[in-house]
Amino acid sequence: MNSRDVALVSTATFIGALASAFAYHLFSSSPKKQSSRIDSSGNCVVSGNRSSQDPYDSSKRKGYLSWDDYFMAIAFLSAERSKDPNRQVGACLVSQNGIILGIGYNGFPRGCSDDKLPWAKKSKYGDPLETKYP
Numbered sequence: 768m769n770s771r772d773v774a775l776v777s778t779a780t781f782i783g784a785l786a787s788a789f790a791y792h793l794f795s796s797s798p799k800k801q802s803s804r805i806d807s808s809g810n811c812v813v814s815g816n817r818s819s820q821d822p823y824d825s826s827k828r829k830g831y832l833s834w835d836d837y838f839m840a841i842a843f844l845s846a847e848r849s850k851d852p853n854r855q856v857g858a859c860l861v862s863q864n865g866i867i868l869g870i871g872y873n874g875f876p877r878g879c880s881d882d883k884l885p886w887a888k889k890s891k892y893g894d895p896l897e898t899k900y901p
């Protein structure tokens with residue numbers, strides 16, 4: 768493993784850890800007060816009361832996630848779906864008026880199996896077909 772490989776693995780590990788920590792913070796910090804369920808359309812709905820605001824206080828919750836952090840969190844979380852052992856890339860495409868247009872990660876197209884792809888970056892025998900690079 769050369770220094771570039773070490774840098775890539777370190778960066779991927781760091782980003783993965785960051786995404787995990789952020790997702791943990793979002794979804795697991797108050798497990799007793801939150802719940803998630805799959806609704807009738809198959810969407811995952813997370814709901815809960817994470818802060819203990821006075822029940823008579825009619826003001827809206829403070830400290831809620833900004834739109835930018837929300838979209839970035841979706842991108843970080845999406846990257847966690849990647850099967851690539853060396854680099855996980857997530858994306859959340861948002862229109863100028865804040866509508867999510869698409870979400871993705873570096874994975875195979877729907878319906879294509881990734882079971883047989885060699886995920887190695889290098890081939891021991893110099894055969895590019897033994898690596899993920901075509």
Ligand SMILES: O=c1ccn([C@H]2C[C@H](O)[C@@H](COP(=O)(O)O)O2)c(=O)[nH]1
Nearest residue numbers: 775851853854855856872873874888
């Ligand atoms: O803009 C990008 C750059 C990279 N990817 C993906 C494609 C591969 O799964 C990896 C690249 O692996 P390396 O080990 O860094 O060559 O990252 C992407 O989806 N989008």
